[in-house]
Amino acid sequence: MASVKKLVDAGAFILPICPEQMGGMPTPRVPSELQNTAAEIFEGKGRILNRNGEDVTGCFLKGAREAAYLAQMFSAKLAVLKSKSPSCGIKKIYDGNFSGRLIESRGMTAQALYDSGLRLFDEKDLDETEEIEHLLFQF
Numbered sequence: 001m002a003s004v005k006k007l008v009d010a011g012a013f014i015l016p017i018c019p020e021q022m023g024g025m026p027t028p029r030v031p032s033e034l035q036n037t038a039a040e041i042f043e044g045k046g047r048i049l050n051r052n053g054e055d056v057t058g059c060f061l062k063g064a065r066e067a068a069y070l071a072q073m074f075s076a077k078l079a080v081l082k083s084k085s086p087s088c089g090i091k092k093i094y095d096g097n098f099s100g101r102l103i104e105s106r107g108m109t110a111q112a113l114y115d116s117g118l119r120l121f122d123e124k125d126l127d128e129t130e131e132i133e134h135l136l137f138q139f
Helices: 002-009 038-042 057-073 108-115 123-127 129-136
Strands: 032-034 048-050 078-081 092-094 102-104 119-122
Touching: 032 092, 038 057, 038 108, 057 108, 078 108, 078 123, 108 119, 119 123
Parallel strands: 078 119
Antiparallel strands: 032 048, 092 102
């Protein structure tokens, strides 16, 4: 996390959020997986289930929309998101079968932020601090 400290020291404003908590889910929570793509779920053509078979789509939609609202409110340029998360995954997420298999896709919040025009980085991309700094401080 030295790169986060470097960004803060350079003057970056970091807003730590958890869209799943903002959507009303507890911590810890039962693992959840998208049954369709995030884009399809936003169109009302899919759902998100937790491992117990409960439909948690509403929580994920609310959290993604809240995150996108905050990003807009704070004029965010980029987001650093959690790998493989059903909310925040930007490269790969779990396949919806609770099999542990990853597929190329975005999570709900990642899709909402992408659609809002933010540049998305995986948490593992924090090593690419120079590119992130360039985006943050180019204005």
